[in-house]
Each structure stands twice: as structure tokens, then as C-alpha cells.
Amino acid sequence: xxxxxxxxxxxxxxxxxxxxxxxxxxxxxxxxxxxxxxxxxxxxxxxxxxxxxxxxxxxxxxxxxxxxxxxxxxxxxxxxxxxxxxxxxxxxxxxxxxxxxxxxxxxxxxxxxxxxxxxxxxxxxxxxxxxxxxxxxxxxxxxxxxxxxxxxxxxxxxxxxxxxxxxxxxxxxxxxxxxxxxxxxxxxxxxxxxxxxxxxxxxxxxxx
Amino acid sequence: xxxxxxxxxxxxxxxxxxxxxxxxxxxxxxxxxxxxxxxxxxxxxxxxxxxxxxxxxxxxxxxxxxxxxxxxxxxxxxxxxxxxxxxxxxxxxxxxxxxxxxxxxxxxxxxxxxxxxxxxxxxxx
Numbered sequence: 001x002x003x004x005x006x007x008x009x010x011x012x013x014x015x016x017x018x019x020x021x022x023x024x025x026x027x028x029x030x031x032x033x034x035x036x037x038x039x040x041x042x043x044x045x046x047x048x049x050x051x052x053x054x055x056x057x058x059x060x061x062x063x064x065x066x067x068x069x070x071x072x073x074x075x076x077x078x079x080x081x082x083x084x085x086x087x088x089x090x091x092x093x094x095x096x097x098x099x100x101x102x103x104x105x106x107x108x109x110x111x112x113x114x115x116x117x118x119x120x121x122x123x124x125x126x127x128x129x130x131x132x133x134x135x136x137x138x139x140x141x142x143x144x145x146x147x148x149x150x151x152x153x154x155x156x157x158x159x160x161x162x163x164x165x166x167x168x169x170x171x172x173x174x175x176x177x178x179x180x181x182x183x184x185x186x187x188x189x190x191x192x193x194x195x196x197x198x199x200x201x202x203x204x205x206x207x208x
Numbered sequence: 209x210x211x212x213x214x215x216x217x218x219x220x221x222x223x224x225x226x227x228x229x230x231x232x233x234x235x236x237x238x239x240x241x242x243x244x245x246x247x248x249x250x251x252x253x254x255x256x257x258x259x260x261x262x263x264x265x266x267x268x269x270x271x272x273x274x275x276x277x278x279x280x281x282x283x284x285x286x287x288x289x290x291x292x293x294x295x296x297x298x299x300x301x302x303x304x305x306x307x308x309x310x311x312x313x314x315x316x317x318x319x320x321x322x323x324x325x326x327x328x329x330x331x332x333x
Binding site for chain 1: 228231248249250265266267268270271272274275278279284286289291293294295296
């Protein structure tokens with residue numbers, strides 16, 4: 001099997017781009033992925049005899065663009081790891097990597113961040129109520145124009161002027177329930193986004 | 209014209225459904241391809257193409273192999289080939305074997321019930 005310098009360069013350029021897009025994944029995993037694909041490209045491109053630029057191009061085209069392929073690896077990795085642990089940190093870590101590669105990933109990350117933020121806020125105000133019993137909780141505060149606005153307060157600083165605390169100690173069970181519920185729903189939302197993406201992308205296709 | 213558009217839409221839905229169906233079978237197909245022993249990526253792809261109607265892109269199979277390995281349904285090892293480059297071989301773990309058995313049982317039950325339901329439709333053509 002002979003490989004022209006040009007063909008070799010194309011292989012390396014493709015693998016370099018892929019390696020860059022996989023940044024953030026475990027280094028050992030990235031090396032394995034790159035070596036496996038190098039082996040695939042080399043062998044597949046040689047099936048017609050000599051490995052040349054054209055046969056390498058055709059093989060690479062069937063693998064897909066490095067961004068797309070990296071997205072597949074990252075989302076598959078996220079799904080597999082989420083099956084083992086649904087820790088929000090783990091899910092966010094995967095989404096951050098994916099967000100750098102695709103618009104779908106970016107919006108999934110934004111939605112997930114918002115959900116986790118709201119969930120954490122509810123849970124925190126519930127927990128801080130035990131430390132700041134007079135100032136933490138759900139407050140209704142007059143906005144001066146005759147309306148009221150609601151504020152979920154952590155209880156640092158003084159109580160808002162004219163405000164009224166609405167839930168009292170009920171914020172503890174209610175905040176924990178809503179907060180934990182939001183965290184669970186947000187994790188489900190994130191995994192749903194990933195699955196939908198996987199369902200609509202990289203579809204099996206017929207050989208040309 | 210409206211009719212035409214609808215017919216086109218129907219065709220597209222049919223294609224999409226077929227694609228989803230094939231994709232849904234891919235995990236089982238890979239586990240089944242490895243039932244008799246270890247294979248490397250290109251061999252798995254060739255096996256899927258020769259023994260089934262599942263023509264899939266390499267860009268789908270390799271990440272899926274990696275996911276199945278993370279889930280500990282597959283294990284892998286590097287073996288030096290005659291051609292001088294290493295190949296990554298995959299084999300079923302006991303968990304993977306169990307999963308393949310379960311999925312095959314569900315598949316057989318499901319396809320038998322569908323066959324019964326579809327018999328009149330097939331005759332009707």
C-alpha cells in the first residue's frame with residue numbers, strides 16, 4: 001500500500017480539525033477516536049488499490065465534516081454519561097462542549113442554564129430562610145405605580161420597604177420542591193434536546 | 209397542485225419514517241454483528257451492508273460504537289494489522305450479550321405481531 005504525500009496531508013488536516021473540535025473531551029478518548037478514524041481512512045481509501053488524494057477525499061466525505069462528526073461524538077458521549085449519572089454538572093459540561101459546535105447546542109445550553117439557575121434560586125431561598133428567617137423568601141413589593149412585583153429573596157441585607165413576605169416558613173418545603181423539580185425537568189429538557197438533535201442529524205444514508 | 213404538494217409531503221414522511229426505523233435498529237444490528245466474535249469498525253460497517261439492508265454512514269457508526277463502549281456493552285482492543293496500521297477491535301461484554309438477547313427477543317415478538325397485522329395489507333397489493 002502506497003500513500004502519496006498529498007493524500008497523507010489531507011488525512012492529517014482532517015484529523016487535526018476533528019481533534020480541535022473534540023477539545024474538552026477526555027484526552028485518552030480523543031486519541032482513541034483519532035487513531036481509529038486514521039486507521040479507517042487509511043484502510044478504506046486503499047480498497048481501490050493506491051491511496052491517493054481522490055480516494056482519501058471520497059472516504060472523508062463519507063465520514064462527514066469534522067464539526068458534524070465531533071458533534072456526533074460529543075452528543076453520544078453526553079447521552080452515554082447521562083445514562084450513568086444525571087448530575088447537572090456533568091450535563092452542563094457536555095452541553096458546553098456541544099454549544100461550541102452547533103447552534104442547536106448553543107440554544108440547548110442557554111435553556112438548560114436558565115432552568116438550572118431558576119431551580120437553584122428556589123432551592124437556595126428555601127435553604128437560606130433557615131438562616132435569614134425575617135428577610136429570605138418570596139416577597140411582594142409595591143413598585144410605586146400601584147402594582148406589585150414578586151421577588152425571590154435570599155435574605156441578605158434588610159427587608160424591602162413596604163414589602164410583604166408571602167409564604168412564611170412554607171417557602172422551605174415549597175422552594176425545595178419547586179427547585180428540585182426544576183432541576184430534574186431541566187435535565188430532562190437537556191437530554192431531550194440532545195436526543196432530538198441526534199434523531200434529526202447524521203441519518204443513515206444509502207451508499208452513493 | 210395542492211394534491212401534488214400533499215403527495216410529495218407523504219413521500220417525504222415515508223422516507224423519514226424509514227430512516228427512523230433503520231436508525232432505531234442500528235444498535236441491535238451492531239450488537240448482533242458482534243455476536244460471533246470481535247470485529248473492527250470497517251468490518252462492522254461491511255457486515256451491516258452485506259447482511260442487512262442497513263446502509264449507514266460511517267459518521268454515525270463510529271460515534272455509536274464509542275457510546276456502546278462507554279455504556280460497557282462493548283469492549284475494545286487494538287491489534288496490529290498485516291498492513292502495518294493498528295485496528296480497533298470491538299467485542300461484546302457480558303452486559304452487551306445480555307442486551308443483544310433482550311433486544312432480539314423484543315424484536316422477534318414485535319415483528320411477529322406486526323406481520324400478523326400487516327398480512328391483509330400485503331395481500332391487498
